[in-house]
Amino acid sequence: MARTPVIFAATEGTGEEGLSALPHGSRERHAVLVITPPTRRQPIRTLDRRPFDQTVERLCLEFDSQFSRIRVVSTVRQCAEDLAGTPPGALPELCERLARQRLLDMMLTPAACG
Structure with missing residues (x-):
């Protein structure tokens, strides 16, 4: 199953500053931050080998x-x-x-x- 990226747009100067979710395929011009979920869980701890x-x-x-x-x-x-x-x-x-x-x-x- 392919992972779908989550797309957020930074709105500025409209009185509604912040991040808002954009519908997939939106053609509005915004600064866009794309967050793709990791495909594999990575351990964040190190252990003695x-x-x-x-x-x-x-x-x-x-x-x-x-x-x-x-x-x-x-x-x-x-x-x-x-x-x-x-x-x-x-x-x-x-x-x-x-x-x-x-x-x-x-x-x-x-x-x-x-």
Whole structure:
């Protein structure tokens, strides 16, 4: 689904100064501010990488013959992104549990034939 930008026009000198929403396609001449919603949620906090590196190491040892290190790192990274709203103290443990479960699910699910 495409994101629709929100268009605001700055009105000045008309006695109605401020920002007002313009109908899409309006041809009035105004200074226009276009606000496009972000397409992806970006985390605004930074966390220590050591717990995630340790998680990758443990999961690489656990799934040594089944998955490459690249697959494990990718899975852990995706899990961390999916859990971005959780409290920082709980994130490493929840991330490891979710990554382990997703790797187990990948082992149990036969590869799709294309």
